[in-house]
Amino acid sequence: MNAPEPKISAARPVIRQLDEAAINRIAAGEVVERPASAVKELVENALDAGATRIAVDYADGGKTLIRVTDDGCGMSAEDLPLALSRHATSKIDGSDLLNIHSFGFRGEALPSLGSVGRLTITSRVAGGDAASVTVAGGRMGAVRPAALTRGTVVELRDLFYATPARLKFLRSDRAEATAIAEVVRRLALAEPAVAFTLRDMTGGGEGRVMFRADAGNGDFFDALRDRVGGVLGADFIDNALRVDVEREGLRLSGYAALPTYSRGSSVQQFVFVNGRPVLDRMLLGALRVAYFDFLSRDRHPAAVLNVECDPERVDVNVHPAKAEVRFREPEAVRSLLISGLRTALSGAGHRASSTVADATLAAFSAPQGAARVYQMDRPSGAALSRGFAFQAPLQPVQAGFAEAPSARVEPVAEAADLTARPLGAARAQVHENYIIAQTERGMVIVDQHAAHERLVYERLKRQMAETGVTAQALLIPEIVDLSPNDAARLLEHADELRRFGLTVEPFGGSAVAVREVPAILGTVPAAALLRDVLDELADLGTSQLVQAKVEAVLSRMACHGSIRSGRQMRADEMNALLREMEATPHSGQCNHGRPTYVELQLADIERLFGRR
Incomplete structure (x- = not known):
């Protein structure tokens, strides 16, 4: 049964020129995908105009209103109709499409927006009069005088009213508003010297400010x-x-x-x-x-x-x-x-994020129902000293001394000096896995196994970088059949793969021969390995898979060769571990990205106990 081909008609197709409105609506499908796309184009135009303050207002997720106000150079009354013409722009002269220094340059945004919505532009140049023009569904009105202090106001209402089928593909108002906010945030990060304001005007009135960023100062x-x-x-x-x-x-x-x-x-x-x-x-x-x-x-x-x-x-x-x-x-x-x-x-170096300490502090909680103690209810420092002296254990009085010795144990000089180091001086080990160290500003809790695992891993990586990855030659090279494109892509990166012990050579046609594999990986299914590498090359344009596999083996070796949980450590061993962490890059996190230590500031600890 032969089914008719829907794209082929019996009559000869006629070639015709599309009208300007249809051309602009087709272009709008590429340029204006959703309300956030319109916001992006209009804000970029404001930035190209040299604006230092940009305000973006929207209603109903941008479906009924998008208004962008800037204090840029503006446009004259003569420029407004030209700005709404397709492929009309002030950004380039068309002679060099590679030497582009502006955000916009295609001249498609404004005519595209005017073809699918109701667009009004009001603008004023310095020393001139303000003017306004409206275009709805691709039909442009006359330029009229307007009132405006400076810059440009672009107002877009009823987006996609001229192409109602496009409205069915828009998401909820909240989702579209989130996309608009993301666009404004990205552009705000791109231009830190420009002030941005984003306001939701849904429901009328002055609206609700959703985002504000003041212009940055300094370099x-x-x-x-x-x-x-x-x-x-x-x-x-x-x-x-x-x-x-x-x-x-x-x-x-x-x-x-x-x-x-x-x-x-x-x-x-x-x-x-x-x-x-x-x-x-x-x-x-x-x-x-x-x-x-x-x-x-x-x-x-x-x-x-x-x-x-x-x-x-x-x-x-x-x-x-x-x-x-x-x-x-x-x-x-x-x-x-x-x-x-x-x-x-x-x-x-060994630095870890402060959010680790914040999460640790948040894990502490005061006993339920504990009465709040205010500063005025606490005893004075002198009273505390007398109380501590009273609670000190009784010891025999030595001849020549009138007072009993203090119960406070003075740290040795070496440990006192170590507290000035970033990770401090080791004071104790708890649960045979966590080292407690004292610093000048607080305390540090170290996971001894995770920390030593990273140290051993970095040491193994340095040795590998110095001696290279040992390759194991296959007794019989493994032949892998690939598509011509995959074979060409793989051989293009052959030198990079060889650095990590994987040697691949052409074998005729679209087949390749695997002659060497990294010895540290042991028995490797070459075909599966090559296909994994090709997937990464297609995804990222480069492959770190072989290196990742080699370093994964090093990571496992480091795990087995590091200090185990449950081992008791002497004070000098703990301090030696802390000093090596300070000297080793990336020692703030283990091989899996988890923190190796937590630092708590003395002020935070005192706040936990209500002392501040």
Whole structure:
């Protein structure tokens, strides 16, 4: 039974020119996916206009109202109709599509929005009169005088009213409002010197402020630090490392969080290219690779990073939404991001995130029903001293002394000096697994097994880096048949794989021969290993799988070779462990990303007992 082909008609198809309204609606399908897309385009236009203050208002998740107000350079009455024309822009002259220094440049956003909604633009240039123009469903009205102090106000009402089928694909008002807030947050992180306000106008009135970020002061890093703290919270910035690396005309700057401040998802990963927010798979993959030795697979790093380069070395004209980019030298960018982050993490030494201590303090709770003791009810210091003296055990009075000796035991001089060290002086071991150390500012609790496991692991990695990975030659090379594309992709990375003991060579056609495997892995099913490597290459553009497997074996060796839980340690052994932790990078977390120690400040401890 031959079914008719729905795309083939008996009559010859006629080629016709689409009208301008249809063209703009098709373009709107690429540029304006949802209300958040419209907000992104309008805020980027405001930033390109040099705005220092931007206000975004929306109602019903942006479906009925989106209004963006800025104090930028504005447009004249003559410019307004041209701004609503397709492919009309002030950002470029069209002679060079690679040398782009602005957010927008395609000239599609405003005509696309006007074709699917009711769009009104009111603007005023310095020294001129304000003017307004309205376009609804692609039909433009006349330019009229208006009242406006400065800048531009773009108001979009009834989004997709001209294409009602698109409304069925929008999510709930709350989901669309969340997407708008995420867009504004990303752009606020990209421009820390610009003030942003986001207001929900649903229900009328003055609305409800959902987000506010004041303009940052000082240099770039000071302004970015203030902005990141305001957008992501003080916890992030308290546990973030400053990143500033420059190499071969590329610069990586921003803040990256400590591994122990990992998240359950990638919601706190913000990557920018020349200040443009992007969702680039290669950059996000490189971020994950930089942390893969410190986090388990179900945890994600947090970072706000900007890659700066000559605009001609990156193509932002890959997609109308401009969320994807293509670098001329992707390997150089990837290498800079990985090495820059690992250098910053190594510089953090043994430091662990403060949220670990906060969680520890939160785990302590006062006895239920305990009466609150106020400062005025506590005895004075003199009364406490007399009480302690009264409770001291009786000891025989030696000749020549009129007073009984104090019950307080003075620490030895060596231990007193060690309290000035970051991890302090060991005082005790509890449950044969946790070391209690005293510092000048408080106390440290160390998981002896987890800490020593990281130390042994780092030692094994250093030895491997010095001597290389020993390869085991196969008596009979294993031949693996692949598709032509997979074989070419695998052989392209053959040198990188050889560094970790996996030697792959072409064997004719699309087959490859596995001649050597890492000796430390033992018996390895080569075909399964190669397919896992290919999956990672397709996903990230690079593969750390072989290295990860080798280092997983080293991690297991470190686990078995480290101090076991339940072993009693002498004071000198505990102090030696603390000193080695201070000298070893990444010792603040174990091989699985968990913290190796908790530091509690004396002020926090006193607060637990109601002394403050």
